[in-house]
Amino acid sequence: xxxxxxxxxxxxxxxxxxxxxxxxxxxxxxxxxxxxxxxxxxxxxxxxxxxxxxxxxxxxxxxxxxxxxxxxxxxxxxxxxxxxxxxxxxxxxxxxxxxxxxxxxxxxxxxxxxxxxxxxxxxxxxxxxxxxxxxxxxxxxxxxxxxxxxxxxxxxxxxxxxxxxxxxxxxxxxxxxxxxxxxxxxxxxxxxxxxxxxxxxxxxxxxxxxxxxxxxxxxxxxxxxxxxxxxxxxxxxxxxxxxxxxxxxxxxxxxxxxxxxxxxxxxxxxxxxxxxxxxxxxxxxxxxxxxxxxxxxxxxxxxxxxxxxxxxxxxxxxxxxxxxxxxxxxxxxxxxxxxxxxxxxxxxxxxxxxxxxxxxxxxxxxxxxxxxxxxxxxxxxxxx
Amino acid sequence: xxxxxxxxxxxxxxxxxxxxxxxxxxxxxxxxxxxxxxxxxxxxxxxxxxxxxxxxxxxxxxxxxxxxxxxxxxxxxxxxxxxxxxxxxxxxxxxxxxxxxxxxxxxxxxxxxxxxxxxxxxxxxxxxxxxxxxxxxxxxxxxxxxxxxxxxxxxxxxxxxxxxxxxxxxxxxxxxxxxxxxxxxxxxxxxxxxxxxxxxxxxxxxxxxxxxxxxxxxxxxxxxxxxxxxxxxxxxxxxxxxxxxxxxxxxxxxxxxxxxxxxxxxxxxxxxxxxxxxxxxxxxxxxxxxxxxxxxxxxxxxxxxxxxxxxxxxxxxxxxxxxxxxxxxxxxxxxxxxxxxxxxxxxxxxxxxxxxxxxxxxxxxxxxxxxxxxxxxxxxxxxx
Numbered sequence: 001x002x003x004x005x006x007x008x009x010x011x012x013x014x015x016x017x018x019x020x021x022x023x024x025x026x027x028x029x030x031x032x033x034x035x036x037x038x039x040x041x042x043x044x045x046x047x048x049x050x051x052x053x054x055x056x057x058x059x060x061x062x063x064x065x066x067x068x069x070x071x072x073x074x075x076x077x078x079x080x081x082x083x084x085x086x087x088x089x090x091x092x093x094x095x096x097x098x099x100x101x102x103x104x105x106x107x108x109x110x111x112x113x114x115x116x117x118x119x120x121x122x123x124x125x126x127x128x129x130x131x132x133x134x135x136x137x138x139x140x141x142x143x144x145x146x147x148x149x150x151x152x153x154x155x156x157x158x159x160x161x162x163x164x165x166x167x168x169x170x171x172x173x174x175x176x177x178x179x180x181x182x183x184x185x186x187x188x189x190x191x192x193x194x195x196x197x198x199x200x201x202x203x204x205x206x207x208x209x210x211x212x213x214x215x216x217x218x219x220x221x222x223x224x225x226x227x228x229x230x231x232x233x234x235x236x237x238x239x240x241x242x243x244x245x246x247x248x249x250x251x252x253x254x255x256x257x258x259x260x261x262x263x264x265x266x267x268x269x270x271x272x273x274x275x276x277x278x279x280x281x282x283x284x285x286x287x288x289x290x291x292x293x294x295x296x297x298x299x300x301x302x303x304x305x306x307x308x309x310x311x312x313x314x315x316x317x318x319x320x321x322x323x324x325x326x327x328x329x330x331x332x333x334x335x336x337x338x339x340x341x342x343x344x345x346x347x348x349x350x351x352x353x354x355x356x357x358x359x360x361x362x363x364x365x366x367x368x369x370x371x372x373x374x375x376x377x378x379x380x381x382x383x384x
Numbered sequence: 385x386x387x388x389x390x391x392x393x394x395x396x397x398x399x400x401x402x403x404x405x406x407x408x409x410x411x412x413x414x415x416x417x418x419x420x421x422x423x424x425x426x427x428x429x430x431x432x433x434x435x436x437x438x439x440x441x442x443x444x445x446x447x448x449x450x451x452x453x454x455x456x457x458x459x460x461x462x463x464x465x466x467x468x469x470x471x472x473x474x475x476x477x478x479x480x481x482x483x484x485x486x487x488x489x490x491x492x493x494x495x496x497x498x499x500x501x502x503x504x505x506x507x508x509x510x511x512x513x514x515x516x517x518x519x520x521x522x523x524x525x526x527x528x529x530x531x532x533x534x535x536x537x538x539x540x541x542x543x544x545x546x547x548x549x550x551x552x553x554x555x556x557x558x559x560x561x562x563x564x565x566x567x568x569x570x571x572x573x574x575x576x577x578x579x580x581x582x583x584x585x586x587x588x589x590x591x592x593x594x595x596x597x598x599x600x601x602x603x604x605x606x607x608x609x610x611x612x613x614x615x616x617x618x619x620x621x622x623x624x625x626x627x628x629x630x631x632x633x634x635x636x637x638x639x640x641x642x643x644x645x646x647x648x649x650x651x652x653x654x655x656x657x658x659x660x661x662x663x664x665x666x667x668x669x670x671x672x673x674x675x676x677x678x679x680x681x682x683x684x685x686x687x688x689x690x691x692x693x694x695x696x697x698x699x700x701x702x703x704x705x706x707x708x709x710x711x712x713x714x715x716x717x718x719x720x721x722x723x724x725x726x727x728x729x730x731x732x733x734x735x736x737x738x739x740x741x742x743x744x745x746x747x748x749x750x751x752x753x754x755x756x757x758x759x760x761x762x763x764x765x766x767x768x
Contacts, residue, residue, distance in 0.1 A: 160648065184648030241625045264544065264568030267651030360751075367744075 037129045041066035045134030052279035052295050057137035065112050067179050068168040070211040071232050084238035087154030101144040106195055109334045111136035111272050113225040117372035126372035133277040138334050141220045143201035147191035155238055162188040163237040164219050164230035180245025181228040222332035223302030224270050227252050254369045271302040274362050275376040276311055276354035286384045289345045297334045298354040307357045308335040314351040315341040349382040421513045425450035429518030436663035436679050439720055441521035449496050451563050452552040454595040455616050468622035471538030485528040490579055492606040493718045495520035495656050497636055501756035510756035517661040522718050525604045527585035531575035539622055546572040547621040548603050548614035564629025565612040606716035607686030608654050611636050638753045655686035658746050659760040660695055660738035670768045673729045681718045682738040691741045692719040698735040699725040733766040
């Protein structure tokens with residue numbers, strides 16, 4: 001922690017849940033009390049007891065996933081390019097984005113495909129940021145439906161996928177590449193006002209994006225893993241195939257060997273999966289036998305209309321389950337929950353599992369995969 | 385059954401396991417004793433008690449999966465075209481295929497992605513051929529490694545997938561399309577002599593292909609679902625993306641809704657999955673309490689080097705398991721097995737599950753999917 005971060009941490013300590021004092025568009029967001037995995041690039045997640053305090057995650061408690069240092073972007077000179085299989089190429093300034101398009105505001109959860117990765121590593125080591133359970137957050141996003149921009153550009157008949165390209169510079173294989181993603185055309189063209197398939201976002205929780213979260217412009221793709229919500233968005237390309245960028249063609253796939261054959265056979269991960277996590281008590285916390293209040297989050301499968309239907313907690317290894325009270329539930333959003341369980345002396349801990357409105361329940365176990373993605377087995381928290 | 389089939393059935397009845405008397409290259413294969421789902425196009429599978437009689441499946445007992453009537457092909461005029469991202473387009477006659485390329489012979493199992501589909505329909509109805517457990521067979525295939533043909537054509541740098549196009553004519557959406565498939569370039573270019581990644585095949589069990597199985601030329605792609613082994617092969621196209629044919633872009637994917645969004649998000653199914661089936665006794669057969677011999681087949685996951693490692697049978701609902709004796713095991717091939725179990729009065733039937741050399745065991749249950757593909761839950765056979 002450098003001196004500035006230390007000051008920020010001190011200053012914001014009594015203000016947990018409000019916006020950080022020192023966040024602005026010209027410096028790094030204060031990473032007050034986050035668990036920082038790497039600083040260059042910044043990869044950090046909140047502590048679980050903080051994460052579960054509010055349904056809308058404060059920017060200061062929102063996980064940060066970056067593949068390169070934050071790019072320096074001059075808002076006045078910034079232009080969002082739209083290219084590829086379109087009738088008209090576009091080059092959109094920030095003021096045009098604000099004035100020429102109708103804005104919408106939606107609440108949606110972002111989560112890293114690698115959330116809970118460290119649990120994979122208990123089976124066999126997995127490379128990548130060793131995310132615990134905090135690489136998730138729920139925010140209010142304001143911006144323009146991607147469909148509105150694509151309609152202005154005019155999408156050609158043969159279009160199948162829309163690529164996003166960041167302005168970051170990632171060192172990869174001896175060269176420099178931007179972070180990239182793509183989404184299928186039906187998702188990109190979904191112009192539902194309440195929940196567009198994808199958005200070009202300028203505000204997070206009603207404030208301009210911070211540099212750590214993609215200032216000045218990012219995509220947010222509700223229901224999809226965070227990697228498809230590209231920060232520092234510089235270019236949109238309409239194509240007849242998925243992006244050939246490393247982070248679509250190779251990374252972010254469920255693979256066992258991670259060789260050329262598997263990369264060609266497997267689809268990119270798009271949707272996040274049904275999940276639930278116990279946030280308090282935290283692992284190895286001392287708890288008294290008797291009644292215990294347990295809190296956490298649950299996430300529905302990232303499909304239209306699917307919501308968290310029930311969350312169950314067990315304090316006896318899965319023999320009996322207590323149903324949790326749920327906070328607000330909606331599609332593409334997490335749901336906070338609270339359960340009361342009776343803890344016996346000598347318990348080996350707590351388990352949680354969620355079921356969503358499609359009747360699917362989280363799996364008890366999941367297969368290991370080489371990159372450690374989409375871990376969603378029943379969450380176990382050992383207590384003393 | 386028409387008169388000709390009836391004659392064939394009568395004639396071949398005592399010759400089970402040998403080649404059918406009436407099969408030749410100018411008429412339909414005799415479908416002696418097959419369970420015929422549809423005749424135009426022909427879709428049929430053997431009875432399980434016959435299927436399990438020999439490690440190499442006789443052509444007469446090999447399942448038939450067609451999407452259109454068998455095309456009439458003049459062997460003298462036939463040319464296999466090779467096009468797309470190649471240095472030199474090719475047009476290969478049957479004599480050139482026989483004389484200009486080294487031939488290889490491999491044993492590999494083909495199985496329909498829809499094998500065991502009727503079990504999906506027990507949960508919720510699934511369209512498509514209601515395959516029982518017989519849409520699988522193990523044969524000796526002779527032909528030319530696809531890699532040898534592609535090397536002669538010269539594959540361009542940007543190639544990523546190889547498309548196959550049949551000479552059949554399928555009515556689809558008011559038009560006529562050929563059956564199509566594609567496989568990734570690393571699979572297509574795998575030139576291993578013992579087991580090439582893919583083959584252009586002219587012989588099945590050391591005889592020319594029959595019309596039902598693709599005469600004069602088909603592909604065989606070891607480890608992949610049968611749909612990638614295209615019959616009546618007419619054209620090979622090298623491309624930078626998977627085939628846009630209906631049977632790659634839309635069909636043969638694991639989907640829940642089968643809409644444009646899901647088709648765009650999901651990869652085509654390539655590999656077949658770990659499976660096992662009880663072939664004798666058959667369902668609802670009367671068995672005496674006491675010792676019982678159970679026979680069936682098991683299939684490893686269709687990955688290089690994976691073989692069936694163990695097969696277990698239970699006669700008490702999964703409380704205890706008897707290990708089966710295995711026949712020959714090899715990658716990309718099924719394995720026949722035999723187990724002895726003790727049956728109690730009032731048993732609700734037999735269960736089987738297989739484990740392959742990667743340590744993976746078949747799942748007890750599988751999620752329903754809308755097209756009914758890759759059903760590989762523990763196989764249950766009720767007996768009386």
